[in-house]
Amino acid sequence: MGLISRFFWPDIRFKNIYEITPQLLSDCGIRAVISDIDNTLVTYDDPSPTPEVRRWLKSMEDAGIKFAFVSNNSRERVETFCEGMDCCFFADCGKPSPKHILEALRQMGEDKANAALLGDQLFTDVLAGKLAGIRTILVDPIKDVMTPPFRFKRALEKPILAAYERHISKNRKKG
C-alpha cells in the first residue's frame, strides 16, 4: 500500500463538512482551505450554497480561516456558486493537477504547511492535494450521480478507503 497510501489516503476523513469546525482546523494549524464544490459542499443540483453551507462558510470566515474553491466543473457553474463571495475560485481545474491549488495558495498568501484541500474524491481531490504538497480532508459525497464512470470511480475508491479505515482503527487501538 506504499504508493496508494501516499497519494490516495486523506489525512483526515469526515462524514460531511459540518463535522469540520473552525476550532478543529485551528488545532491542526490549518488557516486556509482549498475546497472542491460538487458533492463536497452541495449537490450537482444546487447552483448556489444552501443556507446551511453559507452559515458554515461564515463560521470559518469569522474564525479567520480563508477559503478558495477549485472545481473541475465549468466556469459558469463555479462563478454562479461563488457569486458575492470574497475569495478566489477556479473552474476547469483538471484535478488531480495541483496547478490551481498552488495558484490559490499564492493568491491567498498562505504556506503549504497551513493549508488543506477539502474534497469528496480520491482520484481527483485527494491526489491533487497530495501533489500540491498540502494536507487533505475527505468527506463522503453528498449525493452521487450514479453514471457508469462515477460508479467505476467509486468502486475503485472502495478498497483504498477500506484499507485506510483498517489502518486508522489499528492506530487508534495502539493509542
Ligand SMILES: [Mg+2]
Ligand atoms: Mg466533488
